[in-house]
Amino acid sequence: MTRGTIPDPDDGLRSAPEGRGAGAEVESRSPGLTEVLDLVRRARRFDSSGYCLSVLACRVDDRIAAAGAGGYGDYLNLLESSPREVDALVEALTIKVSSFFRDPLVFEFLGEVVLPSLLVERPEAADSGLRIWSAGCCNGEEPYSVAILLRDLARRVREPVDARIFATDVDENALARGREALYSRESLANVRLGLLESSFAPEGELYRVIPEIAGTVRFSLHDLAGPGTAAPSESVFGSFDLVLCRNVLIYFEAELQQRVFERLCWSLAPGGFLLLGPAERLSGPWAGRLRPVDGCVGLYRKPARNGRSFEGSPP
Template identity: 30%
Template sequence: MNETEVEDENYSSLKSLINKNLGFHCDQYKDTHFKRRIAVRMRATNSRDYSEYIKVLKDNPDEYRNLMKTLTVNVTNFFRNPDSYQIVENDVLPDIIKSKSNSSNKSIRIWSAGCSIGVEAYSLAIILHQLLKNEFKKYRINIIGTDIDNEALSRAKEGKYTETELKGVDDKIIDKYFEKKDGWYFISDELKKVANFKWHDLIAGKKMSGFDLIFCRNVTIYFEKDLQEKLYMNFYNALNQGGYFVMGKTETLVGESQNLFKPYNSRERIYYK
């Protein structure tokens, strides 16, 4: 077996190890992306090749935590891509509210898929609160954030954020919806009550349904095309009729979903069912 074949075999062994111990479906990710993320931890642990990094993982199980952080790393802050949020605030959410206002079932269900530390879910909660004002409590609002990173989910459940994550947010919003304590900014209890965070694997997890709005931004870019097709159809099926889907600015619908989703604002990658 030549050197390349040995390295390929070690890479496969490493993926099996990660899958087994982290439940992370390595084969569904693009190799280029996956290898780049692995290389970050290999450099950090002075591992010259995959076999050395496998040894690090076996000798030091704590390294799995560092690896998981690197595999799921996501630069995130409140109201990221403000142009998209502007359309959601001006058009999308008012349309959803209008469709519910005359209904006995004043239920608004939103899914933030790949929610990381929860800034997207709470950004939407803030917008809803500003739109509904005194009517906020009259609606049954449920914003569900899902991710496979348990540490990120813990932060989301606590609702605690750094100054960096709130960079660019209007001071009035920070004063109204956050409490500063010990250098952290804590989201208000009223908004925390409408947001629920849970572990969920987009690839192998149970299918979800009944949503008026789904955000899944900058998650599917790391997946192979056939998996993207499957996920977009899952999102389509998870939406109520007339529901909206918001994806990342660099992402594109593929497969059957291209024909089923109707563009609402193509530039901002906002579609509806």
């Protein structure tokens, strides 16, 4: 990987072994990099320990170049005096790349196979609602894509489909953009015309998710790597029918990936699905706990059991 060019997973990290990024390339932190990351932790409570070091280093180098700073010392001075630059750095470190129906075939599989099968297998969902979690939801593109699919499914089966979609991210600014639900044309490039017209209202050059869809998504702050609860506290008890955690774990080192896998697996209801990104694979002890689903890369299912109780105690 060349300095200053961190590929998005869609652009070629597919060959990364077991969803691991290139963290091993940078073996130790320079003192300047450590100081920058410490400052971000203090200023924004964003703790990057466990993230791939090479990715962090490239992202900081990119910001140093973009800000015209002469090196880490210069850049630290800038960060101390400019909250806006701290925001820009958090944005860069957390990799804000997303779009509606990112990986269209995967979302097609969700809409045609996964969500209908959950409805058939969980008829009680008509009363209690499907429980869905988008972990690392960025600006809301992913959870709203699922909400659009559910509304379309309800139209096709001619019955209401009740669902609660919890959308969480470590970055408050991204959550604020998600709540605003206003998007550029580029982020909607994969939305089919019929769904575009029925799910968005144009506002000048931008498009707003219609209130009926936006109202089904609940945004909240949740750090997948943090010391808090395994599932977002707003969800009260996890037990999700579908968890999407896509293009997040690829930026974590193997040990942190395992910790997050444990949380994600625990948060699934029996029979629930876990959807990872195209370059991410369940690995280590967690690989045996869920079964890969044929026909969709990165999709796993927790074995079904009678009832919806947890397996074990929360991590």
